[in-house]
Amino acid sequence: MTLPAGPWDDPVRTALALPLPSADEDQPLGVLLAGVSPSRGLDEAYRSFHQLLAQQISVALRNAQEYEEERRRIEALAELDRVKTDFFANVSHEFRTPLTLILGPLSDALTDATAPLAPLQRERVETGWRNATRLLTLVNSLLTFSSLEAGRARSDARVVDLAALTAELAGVFRAAVERAGLTLEVSCPPLPRPVAVDPVNWERIVTNLLSNALKYTFIGRIRVALDADDEELRLTVADTGIGIAERDLPKLFERFHRVRGARSRSHEGTGIGLALVHELARLEGGDVRVASQVGVGTTFTVTLPWSAARRTPMAGPVTDGRGDAARAAVEEAMGWLTAPEDGPAEPDRRSGPSTDELAGAEILLADDNADMRAYLTRLLTGQGWRVRTVTDGRQALDEIHRDPPDLVLTDVMMPVLDGFDLLRRLRADPATQALPVLVLSARAGGEASVEGLTLGADDYLVKPFAAAELIARVRAGIRRARHRLRPTGGQRPATRQRSLPSPDPPRPTSRPRRPNPSATRPGPQRGRPTRTGWAPSWTAAGPTRPRPPRPRRCVATSDRRWVTSTPTRTCWRISCSPRARP
Incomplete structure (x- = not known):
């Protein structure tokens, strides 16, 4: 490469190859090939000038690259936003056809004078019509918003x-x-x-x-x-x-x-x-x-x-x-809004009233949606259960402290105090640690259910759910709660007031023989109810005949323990660790 330099255009015969440092300093941006003037000696000051020149060029190149990368990121985000906007618009348009086919027949059923609906059926249809109308409003809002963002409005x-x-x-x-x-x-x-x-x-x-x-x-x-x-x-x-x-x-x-x-x-x-x-x-x-x-x-x-x-x-x-x-x-x-004159919903007895031992159980329902409260109330009262309703977690907490129910059925997304915060406070209070809680949520996915179960929920059900599944889970929750809180006589307490902790049973005057010489007799836990699958009944004369043995699994250790019994032997109470659940 012929490169004249200096006042007399002497040919340049020496060059410096200087790497252009990058931001990570692992790989240079390039190499600056700088000619050395034939009219000046390559001393330390001249070398320092070349180093400064290389650094300035490196900074300019890095700025240009960052600007180009930022421009590409903005273009990618704009393209992603455009695709998302088109997706919202297309989905909103697709929602309109099934919503029309939902709202049309529902409206016809409500206004049909030749075949009027029964009161219970009318209430069901009105609930479906109101929520389909709300869904249509949400679809229209999304469609309008996507049109505004795309500049088509x-x-x-x-x-x-x-x-x-x-x-x-x-x-x-x-x-x-x-x-x-x-x-x-x-x-x-x-x-x-x-x-x-x-x-x-x-x-x-x-x-x-x-x-x-x-x-x-x-x-x-x-x-x-x-x-x-x-x-x-x-x-x-x-x-x-x-x-x-x-x-x-x-x-x-x-x-x-x-x-x-x-x-x-x-x-x-x-x-x-x-x-x-x-x-x-x-x-x-x-x-x-x-x-x-x-x-x-x-x-x-x-x-x-x-x-x-x-x-x-x-x-x-x-x-x-x-x-x-x-x-x-x-x-x-x-x-x-909940008006004070709103009366209780008519029970939904699709499967007939319940005649088992769970009839009369009381459930506290916490949900901020009025239609959801009415629907669940009809569903649960049709099973013979009593339902109290509140609109947020704070009201639910006050109701639980005033009169503990048999089970709490709560939504997650609620104002004032959401379902997870309600669950944390219930599990942190010794008086409500054993209260069964079933969580309903529109948050699907494993992370949401894991979070709810980790906080201490007895069950987690994702919306939308089948009515039969909800009833089965509520029934199982009430049955488990009554089983582990059952008193020594085998009968449910006559009063609804929970006595937490429960007192220890009286000891017999003479120590009975153990079923197994190697077995230990763990004492009942103080300060909280003893969670046991069964226990012997004690009278003034001593222990009565025990029930048939049942294996129980400790959730904390996954151990199964069996206790054998005969008419001449007594079964001892088996207690889990304080953090375990039967």
């Missing part, structure tokens, strides 16, 4: 009386708000100018904000106001709810973001409601802001400039389905 602007429309939508929620013990204030005076907006999008904005306010407000009021000035019109939805911490405000309008540990009327939701409000407000040419203070309340403000409100309206009638989103949201909100 549009605003079918119409000139509407925005004040009257807003007041009408707020009025749909009045019954639910008053049932919750709150006050609904609506202030929507006529606007000075006509407004062109998409009424369906505006309905979704108002509906989501009002549902959010009702969900997180327990005392006080909800206020809906619409006002305007020379620059913009403003929709304000303010509540006196729990408020939002300042650290959560920047992420409030992100999709799928949910404030952890927030107290609410229900744990149900997809986490896209406020993100949908933000996207729909931007689609209409406006914006949404939020101001909140913990313990005081939250105020959402949707602003719409007059320049966006004076768009050219589209021709044609208003899109069908107006008002459906508001009615579906109110139906769902009614499920969060």
